[in-house]
Amino acid sequence: MSSFEIFWNRVSNPDTAMSILNGLKNTMIIAVFGLLLGFIIGCILASVLIMPSNNIVAKVLKRIADLYIAVFRGTPMMVQLLLMHFAVFATVRIEPVVEVSLIFGFNSGAYMAEIIRSGINAVDRGQMEAGRSLGMGYAATMIRVVLPQAIKNVVPTIGNEFISLLKETSIVSAIGLADLTMVFKSIATATYEYFIPYIALALIYFVLVLIVTLIIKLLERRFAKSEKR
Amino acid sequence: MKRDNIPEVENTAECGRGNRLIDAVSPQEKPVVRKKVKGQKFIKTQVTPVEPCDEKAMLEVQHLTKSFGELKVLDDISTKIYPGEKVSIIGPSGSGKSTFLRCLNVLEDPTDGYVFFDGKNLSNLKVDINVERRRMGMVFQQFNLFNNMNVLRNITLVPVYVGLKELAKTKRHNFFIKIANIFKKKQDKKPLIPIEKTKKSIKEEAEANAMRLLQRIGLSDKAKAYPSTLSGGQRQRIAIVRALAMNPEVMLFDEPTSALDPEMVGEVLSLIKELADEGMTMVIVTHEMGFAREVSTRVLFMADGKITEEGTPKELFGNPKTERLKDFFSKVL
Numbered sequence: 001m002s003s004f005e006i007f008w009n010r011v012s013n014p015d016t017a018m019s020i021l022n023g024l025k026n027t028m029i030i031a032v033f034g035l036l037l038g039f040i041i042g043c044i045l046a047s048v049l050i051m052p053s054n055n056i057v058a059k060v061l062k063r064i065a066d067l068y069i070a071v072f073r074g075t076p077m078m079v080q081l082l083l084m085h086f087a088v089f090a091t092v093r094i095e096p097v098v099e100v101s102l103i104f105g106f107n108s109g110a111y112m113a114e115i116i117r118s119g120i121n122a123v124d125r126g127q128m129e130a131g132r133s134l135g136m137g138y139a140a141t142m143i144r145v146v147l148p149q150a151i152k153n154v155v156p157t158i159g160n161e162f163i164s165l166l167k168e169t170s171i172v173s174a175i176g177l178a179d180l181t182m183v184f185k186s187i188a189t190a191t192y193e194y195f196i197p198y199i200a201l202a203l204i205y206f207v208l209v210l211i212v213t214l215i216i217k218l219l220e221r222r223f224a225k226s227e228k229r
Numbered sequence: 230m231k232r233d234n235i236p237e238v239e240n241t242a243e244c245g246r247g248n249r250l251i252d253a254v255s256p257q258e259k260p261v262v263r264k265k266v267k268g269q270k271f272i273k274t275q276v277t278p279v280e281p282c283d284e285k286a287m288l289e290v291q292h293l294t295k296s297f298g299e300l301k302v303l304d305d306i307s308t309k310i311y312p313g314e315k316v317s318i319i320g321p322s323g324s325g326k327s328t329f330l331r332c333l334n335v336l337e338d339p340t341d342g343y344v345f346f347d348g349k350n351l352s353n354l355k356v357d358i359n360v361e362r363r364r365m366g367m368v369f370q371q372f373n374l375f376n377n378m379n380v381l382r383n384i385t386l387v388p389v390y391v392g393l394k395e396l397a398k399t400k401r402h403n404f405f406i407k408i409a410n411i412f413k414k415k416q417d418k419k420p421l422i423p424i425e426k427t428k429k430s431i432k433e434e435a436e437a438n439a440m441r442l443l444q445r446i447g448l449s450d451k452a453k454a455y456p457s458t459l460s461g462g463q464r465q466r467i468a469i470v471r472a473l474a475m476n477p478e479v480m481l482f483d484e485p486t487s488a489l490d491p492e493m494v495g496e497v498l499s500l501i502k503e504l505a506d507e508g509m510t511m512v513i514v515t516h517e518m519g520f521a522r523e524v525s526t527r528v529l530f531m532a533d534g535k536i537t538e539e540g541t542p543k544e545l546f547g548n549p550k551t552e553r554l555k556d557f558f559s560k561v562l
Contacts, residue, residue, distance in 0.1 A: 129336055130373035134387040134475060135363030148377045
């Protein structure tokens, strides 16, 4: 039997097929929820970072945000995963997928904060001034005028973040969660055939990233359209 | 230059009233400003005491000083602008004209001195600056239309926002009255505040008003267009109309034609002139000498952060007194 046939026999087994699908589902859940949570955390952190710091509360919040970003960007994702899983979440019983999504969300939030902050800074200062001069408050102008433009600015970068998040999920096998990589690893070790399963795995990730890229492009085009009508 | 004395540059996105917290602003008390200087805690600096303001004046400026670090942009400026006046501010670039205008609605925090709008001290943190700004229209050199909204939304955004906010406030008020009424006897019960508007009617009213204003400038067919598709002149006229939608009592123009192509200057100036003829109070920073001469009732010539000369356009253009102004005219006229 050729190595491809061995692999195919293995994969065509309904149990294995199901576990691959399950792994794909886990990977996607972690990536998507990680992105969403990261976006929310990023928005909060970014709004703290750009807040005018004229009172003590703002200053304290700013320090906290700085610390958060420094910690989550300064340590490897793998280390965070191990630390969170075996120390922080060790006593808490939650669904492993949810737990890992949270960890990825926390990590991605730190990066997202900087992305969104740069997006807000890229919006012309005049927009804020115009809103304020008409008599809208800081927060109202931010939400209605500046943030929509900022988000439009950062769609490509957030897409980038999503792609790297999607690929980074492959490390969750370190804590024994059955994601795509874990499933293929077990196929490979069961058959002692490494080349074909890992090539297939790489192809699956590649196709996923291609799809994501396509979605980002569509989104970008849509956003660009809304300005030129 | 002493490095210690340079104030820490804060995030400027706050648009005014951030670095200057005034403890006392009544004429009796000595005003103190808390300011943060690098390396030190808050230091208290004495500022000019408040003088009683002229009640007839729409805008009154008292000893306005603004410095960016060591650079003094405005130096002890005092003037009054009465209702119906059209004041032009001319002067060489870098003389602080724009900064002066921005200080008038506190987009820029004055370092010292006060601006009174309709008898209210705008440096007083108890005065809600957003409410006051709604009565002052501001037009920018770079138009600053909201890029993410179409023209109609640009104009209706703030009126709708303000309307909805007030509606919510009234509703909240009524709710508390209702709760208080539970504990009161029948004859003591407070009546509810009547609500005549609904969310929909506020929106429709604002839109009708916006369309009327757009019709006036002949751009009603552009209501659904986005700002990026319009020409500079159209954008600036819409920016003016956007400010007008709030029914302001005074309009501040910050070089409204400086970023325009020469052929579009005319349409914007004629709109401003129309407003002037209707009796709107205006402050115009401009480089268009002919326009300043034609429209304004008073011209201020600013140089080096001071009002060097002021008077009616006839006096100033016909018979400039100071050397500085003569020199300026010889260059621009």
